[in-house]
Each structure stands twice: as structure tokens, then as C-alpha cells.
Amino acid sequence: MIALDPAEKKRPEFIKVRVKRQDGPGKDPYWQLFQIKYEPELNIISVLQRIAALATTSDGKKVAPVAWDCGCLEEVCGSCTMQINGRVRQSCSALVDRLLEENDDELVLEPMSKFPVIRDLIVDRKRLFRALQRVKAWVPVDSYYDMGSGERQLRSTQEQNYPLSQCMSCGCCLDACPQYGKIELEQREGESDEAFQARELEAFDEGFVGPHAISQAMLFNNHPTGKALAGERLDALTGPGGIQVCGNAQNCVSVCPKEIPLTTSIARAGRATTVHMIKKWFDR
Amino acid sequence: MSDSSHEPSFFLKHEFAIRRLHSLLGIIPLGLYMVVHLTTNASLLNGPETFQRAVYLIHSPGKLLPLIEWGFIFLPLIFHAGIGIWITKNAHLNSGKYQFTSNRRYSWQRWTGIIALVYLFLHIMHLHGGFHAEWWLAAIDRFGLGQFRPYNAGSSLVLAMNLGYGIVWPVIYLLGVLSLVYHFINGLWTAGITWGLWISPQAQARATKVCVVLGAILTVISLSAWAAAVFPSDADAVEMRAVEDRMYEAGVESGMVPEMEEKRWHDSSEIEEEIEIEENVQVSRGQEAPAA
Numbered sequence: 350m351i352a353l354d355p356a357e358k359k360r361p362e363f364i365k366v367r368v369k370r371q372d373g374p375g376k377d378p379y380w381q382l383f384q385i386k387y388e389p390e391l392n393i394i395s396v397l398q399r400i401a402a403l404a405t406t407s408d409g410k411k412v413a414p415v416a417w418d419c420g421c422l423e424e425v426c427g428s429c430t431m432q433i434n435g436r437v438r439q440s441c442s443a444l445v446d447r448l449l450e451e452n453d454d455e456l457v458l459e460p461m462s463k464f465p466v467i468r469d470l471i472v473d474r475k476r477l478f479r480a481l482q483r484v485k486a487w488v489p490v491d492s493y494y495d496m497g498s499g500e501r502q503l504r505s506t507q508e509q510n511y512p513l514s515q516c517m518s519c520g521c522c523l524d525a526c527p528q529y530g531k532i533e534l535e536q537r538e539g540e541s542d543e544a545f546q547a548r549e550l551e552a553f554d555e556g557f558v559g560p561h562a563i564s565q566a567m568l569f570n571n572h573p574t575g576k577a578l579a580g581e582r583l584d585a586l587t588g589p590g591g592i593q594v595c596g597n598a599q600n601c602v603s604v605c606p607k608e609i610p611l612t613t614s615i616a617r618a619g620r621a622t623t624v625h626m627i628k629k630w631f632d633r
Numbered sequence: 634m635s636d637s638s639h640e641p642s643f644f645l646k647h648e649f650a651i652r653r654l655h656s657l658l659g660i661i662p663l664g665l666y667m668v669v670h671l672t673t674n675a676s677l678l679n680g681p682e683t684f685q686r687a688v689y690l691i692h693s694p695g696k697l698l699p700l701i702e703w704g705f706i707f708l709p710l711i712f713h714a715g716i717g718i719w720i721t722k723n724a725h726l727n728s729g730k731y732q733f734t735s736n737r738r739y740s741w742q743r744w745t746g747i748i749a750l751v752y753l754f755l756h757i758m759h760l761h762g763g764f765h766a767e768w769w770l771a772a773i774d775r776f777g778l779g780q781f782r783p784y785n786a787g788s789s790l791v792l793a794m795n796l797g798y799g800i801v802w803p804v805i806y807l808l809g810v811l812s813l814v815y816h817f818i819n820g821l822w823t824a825g826i827t828w829g830l831w832i833s834p835q836a837q838a839r840a841t842k843v844c845v846v847l848g849a850i851l852t853v854i855s856l857s858a859w860a861a862a863v864f865p866s867d868a869d870a871v872e873m874r875a876v877e878d879r880m881y882e883a884g885v886e887s888g889m890v891p892e893m894e895e896k897r898w899h900d901s902s903e904i905e906e907e908i909e910i911e912e913n914v915q916v917s918r919g920q921e922a923p924a925a
Contacts (some may be wrong), residue, residue, distance in 0.1 A: 434728050436731070525727070525731050525863075527728075527736070528725070529725070530723070551639050555641055580720075588644040588646075590645070591646050591648075591649055593652035593653070594652075595827075596742075597735070597826050597827070598733075598735060598738075599733065599736065600727070600731050600735075600736050603735075610847065612826070616829055616832040616837070617829065619827050619828060619829035619832075623653075623828050623829050624829075626650070
């Protein structure tokens, strides 16, 4: 799949790369065009390395190297996520030869659209992790005591849970979601860092939790120990910015690089919250 | 410094319940009502008698009718529309960028919702008038609005559609009704996910098939209803009116239909005359000759 077709002769000499840049948080974005020599089997990370080495735009202007983020280089950490040719994905697994097949004119790199830009292609995704805290996406086993072995998991439960556990918190699902809006606050003059952080968390906690968090809530509600917090997770999912914000556009499942059945999780959460709501209504 | 006293707004706190109510009202009563409405209108294809009988049945609650109208149609509609506008306003449509089928459906759900809302306002004004107050109906009648006469159901509908060169209203109705059919059927499909009826992709695919079939049936019904109202000419309407007047007279005679002249078609000059007669002479309506 990755190996190139040796019969393919048509290779460009140069690759044009258009990058949407931004010098810092809250600054105006601007576009720059770079040109690098074609090499076979490049990915977007290696393209960005070439651009950093050049630090010169296509019309010869010396510029600061484009900033980007990456980690594992094998599509399991999610840190190199950006918009490539208008579609959110990991730059490590975005192969240039494949991209040129779709559009041989140029490569277009933009930061993710739903998170505040820190610089160029680097964004601040802390809202994504805050959402995992909101739905308590963990197994509550903190204890000084040996609690013995856990409950046995059925094979079918394992098979249902494993795909959900593959989430790497990259944020593709959020970036493509038409219901997920960007929340970007600016620190006020004289506002302490703590006060700003608190204000930011409040804003995050009113925003949509997002498909990744809904799916993680379903993963841990389906876990023999994790289900101890099932009610609290469903409370979070029916609270402000909960599952009700979902508009069933189903982009999340289409763009998920790990092919996690996010819409299945959302529908399961829909059923669970329906039951939870009725129970709460009559049991209070 | 930090305003930890910050509380989410009433709307945000109860958004889950509000959105579920929005979802429910879209199906019951609104969607259900629309199916009944379109089917009733399609019955005009069978002739003015069939349609008129159905309208008599619908109007049989008499004085309760405004209560039913507001409780089961207008108020749910206003709620559904208000929340719908808010939902649309907060959507970041991106079906141009991510051209997946379900994403396009998501965008269409919002566009058809807005089209349907504008259409329903025009439709209610055009035929129903909104309020039953006589002075209001008389005022908007001059602009060709509030044209429907329940006891001359078929003929007044046909005449109303033929206003505006017989093209303006038919186009508006076709666009509006088809938008509504899409909005209802697609909404039914998404509601199934929202409430957790169809969960797996396979189940959702099956639900899609069922919804496509329902949508096709409803499209046929709505096109029939549209054609039945749009194709007859003014001359056909006069023939229909004769049938309806015969039914009314016989109905009043037998006690099957309450005598309510305001639900019948009158010449605008006749209406003024009638009001004058009522005001000045205080003649009981029963002795007046019914309009020809």
C-alpha cells in the first residue's frame, strides 16, 4: 500500500507547499508559499523538515521556519494533527505521493480549525483533555489497599471495548464536527494566570464535550470497574455541552484515523441517557 | 478574582431536556399532524365531496378547535422553530469541505428547516390567517391572505392557489412542502439515533431504508395534495363550490354541520353587507338566504 508503483514515471520536479501561518495566539493568520525539491516517499513531516531547513519562501524571502508539532511518527500519538488539503489528519501518515495523486498542484497545510493556534501549525488542545475529565474517562481504582482481581470481562465486551480504547485524543473528530465550535479566550489585563485558567475551564465546560469524550464515557461505562461511575458520566453527558449538542452529521466517524465507531458510541450514549433521564425523573 | 459563582444559563442547564422535547415535538404532534394534513388534502383528488367530508370531520370539535390548533400545532411549532433557529445559528456547516453523505444531510436538515419555517408562515397567512378575529381576517383578505373557507374547502383552496397568476403560490408550496417532507423524514432518522433506537451502523442503514420508503410515500402524498390544489381552474372551483354549498345546506338541515357562515365563502361585498345587516337590523342569521 505504501510502496510506490515503480511504473509511475510522472514525477514533478518541485512541490509547492502553501502554509497558513500565525505568529502567536490571537495574531492574524497569513499564507506563505514554499517550494521544495521533489523526493520520493516524503510524508508531511519530512516536507516540514525541508521547509524548516530552507526557511525561504518560494519568492526567495527569508522567513522564520514554520513551527509544527510531532511525536511518535506512527499515527498513535495524535500530536501532529493538522489540516492537509482541507482535511484534518495526522501529518506523519499523510504521504506526499498519495496527496499529489489527488492534487498535483500544491499541498495546503493549515492548523486545526477548532483549537486556538499557539504558533503556525501548533494548536492548544487542552479543551479536548478537559472533556475527558468532564466525563471521568478513567477507571476509579485509586486505593491504598489491594482490592483483589477485577471482574472477568466477557469476550463480547472486550470486543466492543477494544476499538474504543484505541482513541489517541488527536482531535480529528472535533475539528470536522459542525457542532463543535472554537473556544478561544484572551487573558484580560491584570487577570492572574489562575483566574484566566478558571475562566477558560468554565467556558470549556459549557462547550460541547465532543464525540471522543462521549465514546470514552461509553468505554468506561462498559468496563466492569469503570461502570461504578456510570451515573456520574451520564450526568455529565446530559449536562451543559453534553450529548444533546450532537447533530448527527457523523463526520467524526468518517475522519477518525483509528476508525473508532464513534457514532455507535453516540447512539449508545443516546439510549443510555434516555433511560437515565427517565429514571432520574421518576426516582427523585 | 475568579468568578466561581458563575452558573450556566437556564438554557444550558436544561438543554438536554429542551433538545429532547424539540426532537419529540418534531415527530409528535408536528410530523404526525403533517402526515394527516397532507393525506386529507390529497383526498381532494377524489373530488370535492371527499375533501369536504374530511374537513367537516376536522372541524367537528367546534369551539375546541382553536384550543387544539394552538395546543397541538402552533405552540409546538413555535417551540420547535425557536429552538431550531438557535440550533441552526450555532451550526458550523462544513459540508463543502467534508462532503460525506451524512454531513450533507445535516446541512440540508438546517436549510430545509429554515425554508420550512418561512414557508409555514406564508402558508398559514395565505390560507388560515393565524387568528380567527373577524376584523383581522377582513383586513388581510384585502391582500389575498386568510383565503381558506373550511365549509367551501376545495373551492376556496383552489381559488387561493390561483391568486398571483397561478404560479407564485404553487412554486412556494412545492418548495415548502418538499422541504418539510425532507426535514421530517431526515429528522425521524436522526431522532432514532438521538433517542437510541438504532445504534449500530447496520441498524442505522436499515433505518435509512425504512425512512427512504416512508419519504417516498410521503412525497407521493404531498405531490398529490399539491396537484389537487394547483391544477383545477377558477371555473372548476365554481363547480366545486356548488357541491360544497349543497353539502352545507343538507348538513345544516340534518344537523350534521353546525351553522357557521364565517366558515363559508362570500363575496367581499357580501361580507360588508352582511356585517351591516347584523349590526343594523339584527336579523337572525337563520332567516338569511345562503349565498348562491
